[in-house]
Amino acid sequence: MVAARMFDRFDEARIIGVAGLETMIGELGARGHAVVGPVRRDGAIVLEPIESVVDLPRGWVDEQTPGRYRLKRDGDSWFAPVVGPQSWKQFLHPPRQKLWTVRKSDAGATIEPEPLATEKYAFIGVRACEIAAIAVQDRVFMQGPYVDPNYAARRANAFIVAVNCSRAASTCFCPSMKTGPRATAGYDLALTELSGGDDARFLIEIGSAAGQSLVEALPTHPATKADIEAAAAIVAATEASISRTIDTGDLPELLKAEPDHPRWDDVAARCLNCANCTMACPTCFCTTVVDESALDGASASRSQRWDSCFTGDFSHVHGGAVRQTPKARYRQWMTHKLSTWHDQFAMSGCVGCGRCIVWCPVGIDITEEAAALRRAV
Amino acid sequence: MFDLRDPMVPAVARVIRSRHETADVWTLDLELVDAVWPGFSPGQFNMLSVFGVGEAPISFSGEPTDNAHIVHTVRAVGPVSKALCHLKVGDTVGVRGPFGNAWPMDHARGRDVIVVAGGLGLAPVRPVLYRLMADRRSHGRVTLLYGARNPGEILYRHEIEKWRTRLDIDVEVTVDHATADWRGHVGVVTKLIGRARFDPADAVAIVCGPEVMMRFAAKALADSGIPEKEIYLSMERNMKCGIGLCGHCQLGPLFICRDGPVFTQDRLRTLMATKEL
Secondary structure (H helix, E strand, O other): OHHHHOOOOHHHOEEEEHHHHHHHHHHHHHOOOEEEEEEEEOOEEEEEEOOOHHHOOOOEEEEEEOOEEEEEEOOOOOOOOOOOOOOOHHHHOOOEEEEEEEEEEOOEEEEEEOOOOOOOEEEEEEOHHHHHHHHHHHHHHHOOOOOOHHHHHHHHHOEEEEEOOOOOOOOOOHHHHOOOOOOOOOOOEEEEEEEOOOOOEEEEEEOOHHHHHHHHOOOEEEOOHHHHHHHHHHHHHHHHHOOOOOOOOOHHHHHHHOOOOHHHHHHHHHOOOOOHHHHHOOOOOOEEEEEEEOOOOOEEEEEEEEOOOOOOHHHEEOOEEOOOOHHHHHHHHHHHHHHHHHHHHOOOOOOOOOHHHHOOOOOOOHHHHHHHHHHOO | OOOOOOOOOOEEEEEEEEEEEEOOEEEEEEEEOOOOOOOOOOOOEEEEEEOOOEEEEEEOOOOOOOOOOEEEEEEOOOHHHHHHHOOOOOOEEEEEEEEOOOOOHHHHOOOEEEEEEEHHHHHHHHHHHHHHHHOHHHOOOEEEEEEEOOHHHOOOHHHHHHHHOOOOOEEEEEEOOOOOOOOOEEOOHHHHHHHOOOOHHHEEEEEEOOHHHHHHHHHHHHHOOOOHHHEEEEOOOOOOOOOOOOOOOEEOOEEHHHHOOEEEHHHHHHHHHOOOO
16 A cells, blocks of 8 residues: 555655765755754754764664653664654744843833744654644644744745654554655655665655755665665555554544543543643644743843643633643543544644653553543443 | 734733723723724724733723724733733733624624623623614614622623613613612522513524623523524633634634634533533
8 A cells, every 4th residue: 555655756766875865964054954853862862953964863763662762772774763752843833932022112112023933944854743743733823814924934944854764663653643654745855764874775755846956966866666665665564563553533523522431530540730742742832921021121021932731820711720620631632632623723633653652751642542432432 | 903924913002091990890991002903893802911911812892983992891810910900091001903703793783682791791792782772773672681799890880870771772780799779680690581572583692701600691591592503602711822823712622712702602502511621
């Protein structure tokens, strides 16, 4: 199935080596992009500026299970670890951004908006589920009645180099959400690692005019039929290795119909309301605003920060929080992801990346909760 | 009014009048300093900022045809609303808006209109009452049912007394707790609904107040025969943006700011019946 729909533009698939990847990083920088990629730091793969292939986590793999994430040395692949604690929303929808400053003036007060975001990123190693997550945030921030102008500016400038997954974590469930493990659209270039090491070979597919233009500046050669079949087999094997599933059929209706299901009490007894899942989730978009006054009283500013529906303040109206209990907060988060997101944005809010499962300190598993809610009805 | 390129940036307005309405309620008249106010529709709201303190969603409570003044009635309950209430004439505030949808004013033409308000909920429907009275002959029977906690908390008291002298609208006021000089109804406002005169088959209900009051009022109106899709309620939730981007005001599938704040009872009944949704 995957093989059949893969690589429909055979003539455009090419092969690039490690030296070519190095040239790619340099060329993206020369074209004005801040190049960001996976880097091993503090025992995890994080997303940071990179200058060379040397910065990539070559020879490391991740072990991910509910509530647990470890890196270990294994093999000689350049892009083995899948998704880590951060996602690309870190850059497109940053955790903190100042919105404006107000100063006392003759007119009483003058507002100085922050200049429109100018960051021009190139993301290296974006997984299929993450491309789906970016599409979700595009829908939220750019395709509603109001647009977040800073998100839109960063998004318009971004160059995306996808990496098709050559392995999966135990927590991955992208096939259930129909988001991966192969990137089918939404990238400028997509890589599939055919072999690792110093002589690594990557199949490279072109997804945009900007991608085409970049490839023309890189040392590549045409892919053979065997290369293309090998790439298809790698992704097919990854997909076959994924056993975690979520049955999404009628789940949106089921979640809405069961606000008092006993399973909500069960999960609430385990949930710490720590908000980790919402911070790690690549689609969670909620923000709050914080006002700060200068000590001299002459100016004040407002900043936007990520917020989480797991906090007490989140639903506060005069008289107290609407969602007082952990049960109500977990129910809001999960129902939003898998049910009401469809009403609001005509798509799922979950892309199957598994971050919420891994980074939950008590290992609450959204797929298990969905199955339990379905079972005991 | 302001640059839609960045809807999170407010315009600066100045307080040109502040009225102390009741113990903890003030009405502010604002005027934009360096921008043209586009006007509002009854039911919409502004995000009002006190610089260095924060921002809160506040409904319009003024005359909808008056584009010179932006009028908001505020109860001092939280840090932002307290700061708003303490503003003096000449002070500056930030204004973003108007946001949200509106009460069904066009739809109400030719029909009986019953307005049910509780407490500060009279403020967001005052523009509706101004419209109804300015265009009285376009409507059937018009009724205002208003409930306050006690006679001292009756909002816009002089206006209500003036409206009560009119012979073309029914105005009934009730209080939860009467004082010795109170001559009107005592009890919850929903009890007045059964006595109101309207043709349920051809009436529009406009309800605003605390959520529990709206829940009971909507039920009483539905029990009186008004279809649920003709019962309009204005919902309140935490809001940080007013434009559907911050996620705070969700009520099930709804964003109160983007899809509301005005909704019909057929969409709200199940959602309001679910605790802590």
